[in-house]
Amino acid sequence: MSKTDLHKEMFDLQNIGRPYTTPDGYFDQLEKSVFNQIHTPIQPISKIISYSQWLKYAAIVTVGIFTTVMLIRFATNPDEPKIADSTQTPIEKHDTTNNQEFNTNIQDIAKESKNHNGETILPLEENNQDDKESVNYQKDITQPDKTSIAESDNNDNPSKNNHEIIQRKEIPILNNPQYPNIQNHNFNSIAQTPTIEKITNPISTARTSKPDNTKLISIPKDTCATSPLTLTAIESEDLWENYSFKWSTGDTTPYTTLQISGVYSVSVCNPSTKAVIESAVIKFNLVPLPEPDLGENEMFCSHETIYLDAKTYNSEYSYLWSMSHKNSPKIVLNNLTEGYHIIHLTVGACGQEVHSSKTVYINKCEISIPNVITPNGDGYNDRFVISGIEKYPGSQLFILNRDGQVLYQTLNYQNDWSAQNLPDGTYFYLLKLNDKNKTEKGGSITVHRQ
Amino acid sequence: MQEITDSEIILMAKDEQKANEALRLLMRKYKVRIYNHIRGILISHEDSDDVTQDVFIKVWQNISTFRGDSSLFTWIYRIATNESLNHIRKNRKKKLFASENQEQYLLNLLSNETYIxxxxxxxxxxxxxxxxxxxxxxxxxxxxxxxxxxxxxxxxxxxxxxxxxxxxxxxxxxxxxxxxxx
CATH class of the missing domain: 1.10.10.10 (Winged helix-like DNA-binding domain superfamily/Winged helix DNA-binding domain)
Known part of the structure; x- marks a missing residue:
């Protein structure tokens, strides 16, 4: 056996691992490093959204459930007598659609409220009487081991038609017994794992004889992507050999890759007669992946205006800011409270999302003014240094003597007054701070050289 | 001991007192998998270490906004994938002579890597x-x-x-x- 054959066989057996190694104890160290970097206390959701807001969401959720339940009951079983208080119906009894809508509802509400910086704008105060009840619902939703309704992967599964409900505990995905462990499979068969399931289902196999109402070609009409998109004309690999394919890209394989925006077409033909069996057209829009960059973490004074820029622009992008409801790449923040704020940005493009965040620290930037200076050249207190004034450029300073004569004045004080050519003694200062409120501070300053 | 479920982690993360423990469990569950995924893309251990840390910090900062319409597992993988690809892009831009294409760049990393x-x-x-x-x-x-x-x-x-x-x-x-x- 030659060396290349050996390689090929090893590859087929799928036992070539990755060559990468890590330093000793790396994964423990990793955990520590992450913890060290999250030095600011983690803001739990409960802090971000206050209790009263939770109640509001809960109220909204309750109304959502109520409406959905009523609507669906009405739509699906118009003959069945309505239940007066449907909130008592256990969730497990709803059918799949119901439950899905219910979940989406919660998400929508959560999204809505986050858009507005934690302030819900929906006028739902009148539902406050439902609060207690709905809080319980909220708990039910977030319970980790809630039973959920398993969605059947296969539409042909008759159990779904009968509204039969399969309950299962949530299982960590990798341990999901529903899928066989693929580790030991032959390399060539792996790709077919999901397909094998379909073949063994007798109803699915019936699909090979094309039913009138089912389209053979399974590509979308209009799609958008952030990277070249590979399309497969017919999903099921088992059918590929029965047809020949012709893409407007020139490919004659069952699949093609779209590299640039445009309108493309595919025809599925009879391999012997070349007659077109079915054809489809797709409009493809290639949008670059957003690369939001909010820059380094920064410190600001509470009077400063914060300008944030996603630095990634495209008319197809959507911008979701945690601190603003503006769907725009640039926002302006004012009047943030003192302390740390984590600003999150999610830029969406064609269903793909890229996150970026930035921490800003808001400082009160208080200034402190000394009451004595000793301009004797020893390097200590030689100048009248107002610490913090650099945060307020354009602040005016006046120095007066006991008689009220102005001895020194400047429109932009630079911490440089040292009582030059003035005798020791007490002077007065007036500081007009260039802040939002144009604060004025006055006091006395003693000059003492010895 | 049974592995903790994703929804349990999310629930714990919402509790101020259990938040740190939730992060620890989240890391314990995903750190090796995510690191390996990132290493496969970036090849260099040093880069992968940086990005893995960033990914977990990002996951943590955004876990409150996690919308739950995909599973936590696929969400973390998505963040890891995007961060890694961004990292390659940024790193290549930093190079003095950006004439090197991605393939050469990665092959260089592979041949110069210590932990291999x-x-x-x-x-x-x-x-x-x-x-x-x-x-x-x-x-x-x-x-x-x-x-x-x-x-x-x-x-x-x-x-x-x-x-x-x-x-x-x-x-x-x-x-x-x-x-x-x-």
């Missing part, structure tokens, strides 16, 4: 993988080494399941050809 065992066939497979375009490289890595299901890959990469499958087939074919030739 140089078993011939493993290295050869990595070289073949580096030659693939990004998307096929991702899909091949996730499938071949990490045994992630097509359906989940589709969710992570926001592609159709069919798209993932055909990409995988193409990647597999290219790699077999490469191994035959070299």
């Amino acid at each position: 065992n140089s078993e011939e066939i493993q290295m050869k497979l990595q070289k073949a993988i580096i030659k693939l375009p990004d998307q096929q490289r991702l899909i091949f890595n996730m499938r071949y080494f990490d045994h992630i299901k097509f359906k989940e890959m589709a969710e992570i990469l926001e592609l159709t399941e069919g798209g993932v499958k055909s990409n995988y087939h193409i990647a597999e074919k290219k790699i077999k050809e490469f191994l035959k030739e070299h």
Whole structure:
């Protein structure tokens, strides 16, 4: 056996691992490093959204459930007598659609409220009487081991038609017994794992004889992507050999890759007669992946205006800011409270999302003014240094003597007054701070050289 | 002991007192998998270490906004994938002579890497993988080494399941050809 054959066989057996190694104890160290970097206390959701807001969401959720339940009951079983208080119906009894809508509802509400910086704008105060009840619902939703309704992967599964409900505990995905462990499979068969399931289902196999109402070609009409998109004309690999394919890209394989925006077409033909069996057209829009960059973490004074820029622009992008409801790449923040704020940005493009965040620290930037200076050249207190004034450029300073004569004045004080050519003694200062409120501070300053 | 479920972690993360413990559990559950995924893309241990830390910090900062319409697992993988690809892009921009293409850049990393065992066939497979375009490289890595299901890959990469499958087939074919030739 030659060396290349050996390689090929090893590859087929799928036992070539990755060559990468890590330093000793790396994964423990990793955990520590992450913890060290999250030095600011983690803001739990409960802090971000206050209790009263939770109640509001809960109220909204309750109304959502109520409406959905009523609507669906009405739509699906118009003959069945309505239940007066449907909130008592256990969730497990709803059918799949119901439950899905219910979940989406919660998400929508959560999204809505986050858009507005934690302030819900929906006028739902009148539902406050439902609060207690709905809080319980909220708990039910977030319970980790809630039973959920398993969605059947296969539409042909008759159990779904009968509204039969399969309950299962949530299982960590990798341990999901529903899928066989693929580790030991032959390399060539792996790709077919999901397909094998379909073949063994007798109803699915019936699909090979094309039913009138089912389209053979399974590509979308209009799609958008952030990277070249590979399309497969017919999903099921088992059918590929029965047809020949012709893409407007020139490919004659069952699949093609779209590299640039445009309108493309595919025809599925009879391999012997070349007659077109079915054809489809797709409009493809290639949008670059957003690369939001909010820059380094920064410190600001509470009077400063914060300008944030996603630095990634495209008319197809959507911008979701945690601190603003503006769907725009640039926002302006004012009047943030003192302390740390984590600003999150999610830029969406064609269903793909890229996150970026930035921490800003808001400082009160208080200034402190000394009451004595000793301009004797020893390097200590030689100048009248107002610490913090650099945060307020354009602040005016006046120095007066006991008689009220102005001895020194400047429109932009630079911490440089040292009582030059003035005798020791007490002077007065007036500081007009260039802040939002144009604060004025006055006091006395003693000059003492010895 | 049973592995903690994702929803338990999310629930704990919402509790101020249990938040730190939740992060610890989240890391314990995903750190090796996510690191390996990132390492497969970035090759260099140093870069992968940086990005892995960033990913967990990002996951943590955004866990409150996690919308739950995908599973936590696919969400973390998606963040890891995007961060890694961004990292390559940024790193390459930093280079003085950006004439080097991504393939050369990655091959350089591979040959200069300290934390690696140089078993011939493993290295050869990595070289073949580096030659693939990004998307096929991702899909091949996730499938071949990490045994992630097509359906989940589709969710992570926001592609159709069919798209993932055909990409995988193409990647597999290219790699077999490469191994035959070299």
